[in-house]
Amino acid sequence: MAIKPEQVRQAKKFLENRKISIKKVKPHLLATVTNDLNVSFSQLTDTITKVLNGTPNSSDQKKH
Numbered sequence: 001m002a003i004k005p006e007q008v009r010q011a012k013k014f015l016e017n018r019k020i021s022i023k024k025v026k027p028h029l030l031a032t033v034t035n036d037l038n039v040s041f042s043q044l045t046d047t048i049t050k051v052l053n054g055t056p057n058s059s060d061q062k063k064h
Contacts, residue, residue, distance in 0.1 A: 011030040011041060
């Protein structure tokens with residue numbers, strides 16, 4: 001399925017608001033991935049940030 005120009009514009013605006021360089025993250029790629037995974041821009045960027053920072057999620061933490 002093709003990505004609509006409006007979705008690319010929204011992705012670009014999201015990246016600008018988060019102060020993420022569009023040279024590092026292409027708006028078209030962000031729109032494509034979020035569309036394919038059926039997640040929001042913020043969910044995807046938060047997940048990527050957690051993985052890159054090594055922050056464990058709830059499934060990685062030990063149960064007491």
